[in-house]
Amino acid sequence: MxxxxxxxxxxxxxxxxxxxxxxxxxxxxxxxxxxxxxxxxxxxxxxxxxxxxxxxxxxxxxxxxxxxxxxxxxxxxxxxxxxxxxxxxxxxxxxxxxxxxxxxxxxxxxxxxxxxxxxxxxxxxxxxxxxxxxSPNVTREIHKETVENIEKVIPLTITSEKRKSRPYFKYAAVALVALTLGGLVASNYYVNAIETHNQLAQEEATKQLDAKIQQATFNLNTLPTITLNVKKQTGNYHIVAGAFRVEENCDTKIEQLKALGFKARKIGVNKYGLHQAVYASYEDRNDAINALRTIKAEHNKEAWLLVKELD
Known part of the structure; x- marks a missing residue:
């Protein structure tokens, strides 16, 4: 044991x-x-x-x-x-x-x-x-002797008499105040720059959110399926085929869609300066959603529904 x-x-x-x-x-x-x-x-x-x-x-x-x-x-x-x-x-x-x-x-x-x-x-x-x-030895005495030797050559003690005879201390104090104020100004400038950056970022985020909302689609699985057969070209529900910086490209797209049998048209320029071409426009939301389902399945998966009242 x-x-x-x-x-x-x-x-x-x-x-x-x-x-x-x-x-x-x-x-x-x-x-x-x-x-x-x-x-x-x-x-x-x-x-x-x-x-x-x-x-x-x-x-x-x-x-x-x-x-x-x-x-x-x-x-x-x-x-x-x-x-x-x-x-x-x-x-x-x-x-x-x-x-x-x-x-x-x-x-x-x-x-x-x-x-x-x-x-x-x-x-x-x-x-x-x-x-x-x-721990290594802390040589405090050596440092103290070094400082004392320096003080013998360059006196560092500041008395009232030395302040009067050495006006550069006054200027040093002024310089210190100036540096402090300068630091505050720089700090305020930095804070303002951050606030400006945050504001720009907020505007950019809002812009992206508007774009996402503009492209919002409805639930396509809860509505009955009907045959795509629409004659009307009025209404606030538009199936967007694309948006183009150059208007001629928008016109070309519309001609291509018409050749495929769609009631395509231009609905104007959006807030980003792009010319929008649509497959068709509808007055009834259900008609628009069912038409969008058919278009996404048979022609263009990137098509989306825009709800907008035209002037």
Whole structure:
């Protein structure tokens, strides 16, 4: 049985772990420290010590072993006693007994147990993850001497007499105020530029939204299908075939659509300066939607419905 493993587990949670007929392991919390010689910072920790005088069985170690190994309390005590006998026999023979992550034991000339703790493990859970750190030496005195040498050549102390004899301090103060005001002006200019940019972006977003709304179509799946046979060329529902920057191209498109049997026509220029050509115009919305369905299925998937009252 590795007795030291169970002791190590308990040292994280308790300040005293007794080993019957052997001694007690005690922990003491120590604050973070600094070694000024090596410039090393040590985190807070639990310092482990050993007291041979405390050998009473408080049941803590035996209960823990019984729980981990699923044995009775009496069986755990027997295991502890056997392990203690082995450890003491090694010590009597002059050997050093190592408890992993805890420390080393040895008998001195008086037959007393001497304990040397290890410093590799920190049993303070609050300091988990913290390690020692070495900082480079801060040479404050050297910098201070450098500044003092500079002051001998260029005095930096400003008194009332020196202000009178050195008017350039006044100009320096004025310059400082000017720089501050300049910074405020620049800041206001920057804010105004951002606001202008945001306004332009808002206008562009509105323009794009208008275009999307203009191209809005209705739900084509909720209305009955009828045969495309429309004679009227009046109305506010227009099936758009395209929009052209050059009017001649718009006229050409209309002639092509008429050749295919559509009642095509121009409906004027939109807000973006484009000439719009339509397959046909309708007075009834249902007629327009069903005509659009047929056109999208058989002729042009990009066709869309424009709802607009013409002058």
């Amino acid at each position: 590795q007795l030291e493993t169970y002791i190590s587990d308990l040292l994280y949670r308790y300040e005293c772990v007794n080993v019957p007929e052997f001694g007690a392991f005690l922990t003491q919390k120590i604050s973070a420290t600094i070694d000024e010689t090596t410039h090393t910072f040590y985190p807070p920790k639990k310092m482990v010590s050993f007291n041979e005088q405390i050998q009473k069985n408080d049941g803590l170690l035996a209960n823990y072993i019984a729980d981990v190994e699923h044995i009775s309390f009496e069986a755990a005590n027997e295991k502890i006693a056997k392990r203690v006998q082995v450890i003491k026999s090694f010590l009597i023979q002059g050997e050093t007994v190592n408890f992993k992550n805890i420390g080393d034991f040895v008998f001195n000339k008086e037959g007393k147990i001497v304990f040397e703790p290890t410093y590799k493990v920190n049993y303070l859970t609050d300091a988990f993850g913290l390690t020692q750190m070495v």
